[in-house]
Amino acid sequence: MVSGSDLSLPQGDTLPASPSPTPRVPRTVVGPLAALTATVLIAVLGWATPALAHHVLPPGIPSTSAAQSQLNGLTVRAKNSGSGYDRSLFPHWVVVSSPSCDAREHVLRRDGHTVTVDGQCRATSGRWSSEYDGVWTGNASEFDIDHMVPLYDAWRSGANTWSTTQRRNFANDVNAPQLWAVTASTNRSKGDRDPSQWMPPRTAIHCDYVKAWVNVKHRYDLSVTSAEKSSIQNTINTRC
Secondary structure (H helix, E strand, O other), X not given: OOOOOOOOOOOOOOOOOOOOOOOOOOHHHXXXXXXXXXXXXXXXXXXXOOOOOOOOOOOOOOOHHHHHHHHHHOOEOOOOOOOOOOHHHOOOOOEEEOOOEEXXXXXXXXXXXXXXXXXXXXXXXXXXXXXXXXXXXXXXXXXXXXXXXXXXXXXXXXXXXXXXXXXXXXXXXXXXXXXXXXXXXXXXXXXXOOOOOOOOOOHHHXXXXXXXXXXXXHHOOOXXXXXXXXXXXXXXXXXX
């Protein structure tokens, strides 16, 4: 983490007599100068440290009131057995934007900082933050793209009746808060579990996490279990 330095002279010290005394730098000027320096570094060098770079969230996360309304409207029922599920039934990482960017590459460009890509849309440099655990990286290959509502959970919540096109759209939706760039460890820790079974270790993201979960289930008319809904409601009440 990078913090600004206090560049002013110590308060209360007396400068020795000198024919040309060094003028004291007003404390009120130092802050803006430090901020300007940081801004120039980011703009000119294309670099930002975690302390200076803001976290970027996926699009479409609703307000708390909207999420509450969407949660209230979700169908509550037990998950189906999952019979017939196969990950290949959700074609994913298809091309979603130019130039030939698949959904993973699109998310890395969308949610990263100062990202550069090669001619095949692969990230060659940049900075990314994992909202689940607060970890930063400069190596895109270290991050997974997590499906907020896992494919298997979606299958057990209604996607088993969808067409292949619907499942493809769900698995590659870059306009909803469905795809998150996160550390591989948190993605794999989460697995296929819903908010009643797993929450990110970084508590600061809990509110946005459950609002994103609710929004995705709302958009795709997926059901929630009673325990799932109760857990989400408790998080909205205590974290939002």
